[in-house]
Amino acid sequence: MTTFTRRQWPKVLIHLRYLGLKGCSIPQDIFKKFSFYNLQTIDLNGSVLDTEEETLDLCDLVIPTLKHVYGSLFFQLPLNWDKHTNLQTIVDVLIHIESVVELGFCTNLRTLVISIDTDLDNERVIIEWQNIKSVLIRTEHLVYLSIGTMRLLPFGGTKDLPCHGKIQKLILNGVWERNICVPSVEMFPTNLTKLKLTRSKLQEDPMPILERLQSLRILYLDYSSYMGTELICLTGGFRNLEILKLLRLPNLHHWDIKDGAMPILRHLKIYDCGKLNVLPELQKVRTLQELTVYYPSHELWEGMQMEGEDVHKIKHIPSVRISRGYLP
Template sequence: MGNLQNLQTLDLRGNILVVLPNTMSRLRNLKHLLFPNFYFFTSWGIGWSRVTFGNDALTKVETLKCIRAVDLIRYDAVIPLRNIRDLGIRGFTSAKEVCLVLQSLNSHSQLGHLRSLWMELEKGEFPKLELLSHCHVLTRLRLVGALSQENLSLLPERLSKLELRLCLLNQDKLSVMEKLPNLRILRINKDRVPQKWVFSVNGFPKLEILTLVELPRLEEWEVEEGAMRNLKRLEIRNIPRLRMIPEGLKYVTSLGELNICQMEWAFKNRVRVNEQGIVGEDFYKQTYSGKYTPQAYAVGGVVLTSFIKAVSNVELNPVGTLLRAIF
C-alpha cells in the first residue's frame, strides 16, 4: 500500500473488519481517509501492531473519520492535522485525551475550519469544551459520552445537526439545548433521560427532524404549544415505557412524517385506526384542530405516504387501511 503515493481517497467503510499494513502511514497525499468501525494494523503480515504515523503523514488530510484515539495520540502528542475539515475520533479513554486533540487543533488554527466533528468518550465525562466556541463554521456535531450542562451551553450557535448518545441528559440540559437557534436535526440515542421531560414554548425554533431512540426511562413527554414549530419529521423508536405521544404534538402544524418503530402494541394502537375503523385515542394528536393528518406515517418501520384530510371518520378509514398493511 505504501507504493500508492498519489492516492487521495481511501474509504474503508462498509467492511466488518479490515486488516491494514503499517505501510499505510507512507501515503503522504491522502485527503480523505475513512476507517471502518473495526480495523487493525499488521507488520509484515505477522501479528497485530500499532500504526506509526509520522508528523507529516496526515497534514493533507481534510476528512478523517472513525480513527481510534490511540492511533492519533502518541506520548501525549497529537499527530498534526493542518487541513482537517471533517473529523471523527472514537475510543477516547480519558478527558485528558480529548483536551490534547482539541488543543492541538487550536494550536494549528484548525478549529475555525472544522465543519463536522465526532468524538466518542468511553470513560468518564467530557472535559470543558470551551474550545468549541472557536469552531465558527462547525455545523455537524456528534458526541458519545457523559456531557455536562455547561458543555451544552458552549456548543456553537451555528450547529444545524446534533447527535447525542449516552450523554446523561436531564431537563436542565434539555432546556439549554433547545435554545440552539439554528439546530435543524437532532438525534438522541441510548440515553438515561428522566421519566418526564418537557419541550418548552419556543424551544427548538428551527428543528425539522427529531429522532428519539432507546430511551429506557422516559415515561411521559410534554410538548408545550409553540415548541418545535418547524418540525417536519418525528421518529420514536424503542422507548418501552413511553405511554403516548405528546398532547402538544397537535399544535405542530408543520409535521409531515411520523415514524413509530419497535414500540409496544398499546402505544401503536393509540395512534392508528384499527381494522374496524375505530380511531385510536391519540390519533387526533397527529392533526391540527382535527383537520389535517401528517402526510406520511410509519408504524413498524415502514413509511406510508398519505394526502388525506381527516375531517370525519369516513375520511379516516383509508388511513386505517394503509396502516393495517404493515401491522
C-alpha cells in the same frame, strides 16, 4: 466481504485519485507495492487485513495530495500525520493514544471522527481527552466533529472547542459526569445545525437549553442520552428544527409540546421509548410530514390504532409508520 488476491491488483496507480476498499480483505503491505502520487481519498471502511496483524504496513508512506481518509475499526492506520497537512477528513481511524497529538499537524481538517480507546480507564480517558483538545486548538477550520468513548466523556463545551464558531455538526458519544445537566446554551457552538448525543445519561431535561440553539436543524437524543422522565418543549423553542429523533430513552413517560414549539418540524422519529404511553400534542405541529414510531409501548400502540386516543393528534401527518418489529 470481498477478497482480492495480489494478482488482481492493478500495477499502475500513478493517476489514481480515489482508492475505495470498503468491506474488503486487503493485503497488509498493499501500500508498499505501489506509488500513489495523486491519491486524494483512501476509504477502508469495514475492511480487514488478510493476515492476523493489527496494523497496516504503511512503510513511511507519504502522499502530499491526500485529503480524505476513512479508516477501519479493525486495524491501526499509522499514517505520518505531520507529512499530510492537506488532510481535510479523518474518519474512524484507530490511533494509539501516544499518537493522537500528531493530528494537530493536520491544520486543514474540516471533518474529524475519532474514538477514544475502549480499553482505557477513566483516568487515561481524561489524559487522552487533553491530547484531543490540543489537536482541536490547531484545527481552526473544523466543521464536523464526532467523539466517542464507551466510558467517561469529559466534554467541557465550547471552552474545549477553540474553533467552535465554525462547527456545524457535533456528535458526542459517551457518559457525562454524574448528575450533569446542560448548563447553558453557550456550551454548544452557536452555528450548530446538527447535534447528536448518545449515552450522555443526562439527569435533567435538556430541551429548555437545546431549544435555544437558533441554527439547530437536526437533533438526535440517542441511546440513554437522557435518563429523566419528562421532556418539555416550550413556546418559541427549536425555531429552525426540522428533524427530531428520540432513541431508547428508558425512563421517558411524558412529553409536553407547548403551542408554537418546533414551528417547522417535518420529521419525527420515536424509537424504543418503552415507557412513553401517550403521544405529545402533535396536532400543534402542523408542519409534520413524517412520523415513525418503532417498538412502542403497548398503550401507545393501542392509542395510535383506529379510534385510539392518539389518532386525532396524527391525522394531519401525511406519512405515519408504527412498528413493533424492525423497520426497513
